[in-house]
Amino acid sequence: MGKSKRIWLLALTAVVSLSVVTACSGPNNAKKNTGTTEPTSAAATTETEPKQDKVTFKIFNGVAGSKDGNTNETTIGKLLEDQTGVNFKLEFVVGDLNTKIGTMIAANDYPDVLIPDAAIEEVLNAGAFIPLDELIEKYGPNIQRVYGKSLNQMRSKDGKIYFLPIAAQVNDFIPEPEAGAGFWVQRRVLEEAGYPKIKTLDQYIELIKNYRDKHKDENLTGMVSLTHDWRFFATSNPPMHLMGYPNDGNVTVDTNTWEAKTYAGAESTKKWLKALNDLNAAGLFDKASFVDNYDQYIAKLTSHKVLGFFDYRWQVDNALNVLKDAARKDPSLDGFKYFPLPVTFEEGTPDAYLDPPGGLVTNRGIGITVSAKDPVRIIQFFDNMLTEENQTLMSWGIKGETYEVNEQGRYYRTQEQIDKIDEPFRESFGFKYFSWNWPMYNATSTLADGNAKNVASQPEVFQMTLTDKDKAILEKYGVQTYSQLFAEPVPRPYFPAWGFAKEQNSPEQLWEASKDEMTKKYFPKLVLTTPDKFEAVWEEYMKEFGKLDTAGYEKWTTEQVKAKVELANQ
Helix, strand or coil: CCECCCCECCCCCCECECCCCCCCCCCCCCCCCCCCCCCCCHHHHCCCCCCCCCEEEEEEECCCCCCCEEHHHCHHHHHHHHHHCEEEEEEECCCCHHHHHHHHHHHCCCCCEEECHHHHHHHHHCCCECCCHHHHHHHCHHHHHHHHHHHHHHECCCCCECCEECCECCCCCCCCCCCCEEEEEEHHHHHHCCCCCCCEHHHHHHHHHHHHHHCHHHCCEEECCCCCHHHHHHHHCHHHHHCCCCCCCCEEECCCCCCEEECCCCHHHHHHHHHHHHHHHCCCECHHHHCCCHHHHHHHHCCCCEEEEEEEHHHHHHHHHHHHHHHHHCHHHHHHCEEEECCECCCCCCCCCCCCCCCCCCCCEEEEECCCCCHHHHHHHHHHHCCHHHHHHHHCCCECCCEEECCCCCEECCHHHHHHCCHHHHHHHCCCCCCCCCCCECCCCECCCCCECCHHHCHHHHHHHCCHHHHHHHHHCCCCCCHHHCCCCCCCCCCCHHHCCCCCCCHHHHHHHHHHHHHHHHHHHHHHCCHHHHHHHHHHHHHHHCCCCHHHHHHHHHHHHHHHHHHHCC
């Protein structure tokens, strides 16, 4: 998993940004959408159709990060309720996701709508989702327009569609200006070091070590890592990035042969864990990384005490936004903001942290459950969300309040609008609730008029969001956006491999479950043991890892990759 979420994603990207995630791109992302179906707005039909009674549906989101509440308590949610009569009471996961989903399955009692995230196979296996095919055909012209020819990719083995993948590429592909992932370091560390170009893991660690050694009285933490629950990938994924591969989850994929290879038992993983082991021995690694939950991790990132970490932007966006808001109000706090670096093992290795244009993630999504009171109203709400008007509303907001339009039809924000859209405003207006996990255009999409769907991807807006200190540090590195620090992504029509759907209790799912259990058991030992015992623990780990049918998993994944590439080339 990874989320560009996604894994998985987380995710998750201020403009939560979505970057995450994981962000899925259609195979023909360089072309305009050629669908002939025009968006149908519920708001536009209210004069000819009687308004329906208002209704509230329950929705459970398996991704933590927001507080529970009603969508109609936000500006965007109230406008959508005015259009459709529908409000959603949102509940976000607290604690273990599998336990929560397992309780629902055991009781056969579900919310109206479910976003099960990593537990989606369990939900499908339990028969908790209703098929959506007839609903989409009767009430989903915008769903058909947005998901287009990807609809067949969304079908289960029985030929039916049970959930809508989160986000689809629409129209042109625009890379986001923010970095989607990387090795992050506090800006004050770079400033004190003279803004060096950090390209390798060794250089990154040396940078952090030197700063900590000069500030021993500040009680600083060199690095932390996230291991909580399904987010363990933030600790297990770095080897593929350090080798120069994008986030394909458990594998790396050769673009010449389309062969998939796992790396959990490779030298790259050993090298990464040995680096953490050395950091720990030097007192630079936070041992609590293996016991902290997600909220504790985020709190540490905003404490000003953590010098560096690896993660995906969507997953740490809450922390980055808090630091950004604080520094905007008090520029003296700018040094505590984090800067992304394109770190690899070897200096000559091109990085691949930016998600490439790829396919549709088909193992994450939003579905209507067998407990739903009125599936028709729900699918109509989803379809209404996918109009151009509402995609604009969910990203840009309200014209004259959160954005403007110039004479050329370009969307922009005034400095006053930019300044007021801080984290509390994003929550109250609804930008946070509606930034991810609903059916929507992918963040790298464009609207029909050519404007970027993602506000931050509009060049003129992004430049205005930068403070003088932002511009100064970017200028030090000879770039205008954070993503320009990273190598251009190489197109991968299958991407991401972590998004391949797997049947419940299939050999490939069992391999992943066993591998996850094994890494969660041995990685803490490998990092926290004394350096002289590292080799012995690694040998023990490899003996256990060797019992898995890794060759079978690689064969299956390679078949999925090649099948998607072939489909994209048709």
